Amino acid sequence: MVLSTPIRSLSEFLKLPETKPASEYIDGVIVQKPMPQGKHSTLQIALASQINLRGEPQHSAYAFPELRCTFGGRSIVPDISVFNWERIPLDENGEVLNRIEIVPDWAIEILSPEQPTTRPMDNLLFCIRQGTSLGWLIDPQERLVFVFQRDRLPETRTGDDRLCVLPAIAEWELTVNHLFHWLRFG
Amino acid sequence: MVLSTPIRSLSEFLKLPETKPASEYIDGVIVQKPMPQGKHSTLQIALASQINLRGEPQHSAYAFPELRCTFGGRSIVPDISVFNWERIPLDENGEVLNRIEIVPDWAIEILSPEQPTTRPMDNLLFCIRQGTSLGWLIDPQERLVFVFQRDRLPETRTGDDRLCVLPAIAEWELTVNHLFHWLRFG
Numbered sequence: 186m187v188l189s190t191p192i193r194s195l196s197e198f199l200k201l202p203e204t205k206p207a208s209e210y211i212d213g214v215i216v217q218k219p220m221p222q223g224k225h226s227t228l229q230i231a232l233a234s235q236i237n238l239r240g241e242p243q244h245s246a247y248a249f250p251e252l253r254c255t256f257g258g259r260s261i262v263p264d265i266s267v268f269n270w271e272r273i274p275l276d277e278n279g280e281v282l283n284r285i286e287i288v289p290d291w292a293i294e295i296l297s298p299e300q301p302t303t304r305p306m307d308n309l310l311f312c313i314r315q316g317t318s319l320g321w322l323i324d325p326q327e328r329l330v331f332v333f334q335r336d337r338l339p340e341t342r343t344g345d346d347r348l349c350v351l352p353a354i355a356e357w358e359l360t361v362n363h364l365f366h367w368l369r370f371g
Numbered sequence: 372m373v374l375s376t377p378i379r380s381l382s383e384f385l386k387l388p389e390t391k392p393a394s395e396y397i398d399g400v401i402v403q404k405p406m407p408q409g410k411h412s413t414l415q416i417a418l419a420s421q422i423n424l425r426g427e428p429q430h431s432a433y434a435f436p437e438l439r440c441t442f443g444g445r446s447i448v449p450d451i452s453v454f455n456w457e458r459i460p461l462d463e464n465g466e467v468l469n470r471i472e473i474v475p476d477w478a479i480e481i482l483s484p485e486q487p488t489t490r491p492m493d494n495l496l497f498c499i500r501q502g503t504s505l506g507w508l509i510d511p512q513e514r515l516v517f518v519f520q521r522d523r524l525p526e527t528r529t530g531d532d533r534l535c536v537l538p539a540i541a542e543w544e545l546t547v548n549h550l551f552h553w554l555r556f557g
Contacts, residue, residue: 212529302488303510306517307527314524324489331492338500338522341493343398 198260207251207262209308216304218262219297224325224368225264228295231367233265236354244270245353246290254285257315261308267291269353288312291319291351298326309333319351328365384446393437393448395494402490404448405483410511410554411450414481417553419451422540430456431539432476440471443501447494453477455539474498477505477537484512495519505537514551 193201198210206218221229233248240246248267253260266289268274274282292312294305302322309320313333320333330342332349342348348359379387384396392404407415419434426432434453439446452475454460460468478498480491488508495506499519506519516528518535528534534545 296487296489299485301482301510301512302492303482303513303515303517306488306492307513307515310517310525310527324487326487327489329489329493331489331496333524336522336524338519339496339525341496 195255195258195260199255203253207253209262209304210260211304211308212259219300222297225295225297227368228323228325228364229264232293232364235359235367236265236267236350239354239357240267240270240351246270246351247273252285252289254287254289256286256288257311259308259311261311263289263292263308263312264295264305265291265293267293267351269351288316290317290353291321292317293321293323295323296325306331319349321348323364325365325368328361330361330364381441381444381446385441389439393439395448395490396446397490397494398445405486408483411481411483413554414509414511414550415450418479418550421545421553422451422453422536425540425543426453426456426537432456432537433459434477438471438475440473440475442472442474443497445494445497447497449475449478449494449498450481450491451477451479453479453537455537474502476503476539477507478503479507479509481509482511492517505535507534509550511551511554514547516547516550 195210198215204217206220208215208217229250233250236248246267246269248265250265251262252266253262254266269290272290274285274287276282292309294309296302306322309322313320313335322331328343330348332340332342342361345360345362348361350357381396384401390403392406394401394403415436419436422434432453432455434451436451437448438452439448440452455476458476460471460473462468478495480495482488492508495508499506499521508517516534518526518528528547531546531548534547536543
């Protein structure tokens with residue numbers, strides 16, 4: 186699931202071709218993300234779409250799935266990276282940059298079956314220490330979400346608990362049950 | 372790995388015979404802990420012994436492996452529960468009680484391969500919200516320790532990082548490398 190290769194520098198790592206699933210550079214080690222499966226993939230696209238449905242019309246926030254973010258000595262690919270609109274990194278034509286070198290405002294990781302939670306959790310803690318204001322660790326198997334915020338113990342959210350979202354889309358009322366309801370088809 | 376059985380009340384659960392591995396009662400669900408394997412077992416006994424080597428002579432703290440602790444509506448069995456000496460629950464003969472109904476001062480969970488991290492992490496967060504002052508989540512595979520303390524974001528400790536221990540044995544200098552070194556035999 187997680188393959189570690191010999192240590193290279195971050196700049197060397199960034200010159201390597203991208204892999205599928207994406208690889209991350211963490212404390213001198215290259216780690217490949219697990220291959221996304223059904224529930225992971227469904228939650229990733231459903232959640233990112235729902236965030237954008239709320240953030241895009243009012244130009245307040247935008248969610249990117251599988252976006253490489255390089256900052257603070259790591260190069261990571263959160264399952265979903267959400268930026269407040271004014272922080273989306275743009276080039277001179279107003280188009281999104283390819284190389285993202287700032288922290289997302291909201292980072293979301295979705296666990297895959299049998300994937301150790303350790304790596305995604307450590308990446309979320311890293312993001313928050315680097316300036317991300319909100320982190321979610323979603324466990325589809327246990328139907329719970331850990332919510333990470335600065336200087337606070339993470340909170341466990343289950344059932345009808347309302348989930349804390351980015352202030353930019355604060356009017357959105359999303360519960361844990363609602364989130365996992367997106368897994369149901371037909 | 373994790374088996375959920377139909378919902379019973381906590382008092383009903385406490386009347387059931389103990390299982391091996393132990394079962395926990397969490398939010399109306401009964402969950403059996405994974406069967407401990409080599410690394411888990413080694414770290415559990417080594418760490419508990421080392422804590423007692425420091426805490427017992429000076430009557431400052433004592434570590435119990437696999438102790439059922441029932442409080443705040445859950446009945447859980449941390450891999451190691453450490454109590455400050457004066458908080459060890461005793462009967463009229465000065466012997467330790469069988470039924471422990473207070474929070475440990477320091478709760479330690481050690482991950483097993485392929486065990487979801489979610490349950491032990493949620494139990495640690497629960498302990499801390501209920502009054503436990505220190506929590507460790509040890510991942511032998513990734514060689515890291517998450518350290519949980521009240522009103523703080525968990526910290527990731529690796530390599531030569533020194534681990535925060537209970538104030539009762541604060542003179543103990545233990546690094547992450549040292550901890551995982553106990554896995555080596557011969």
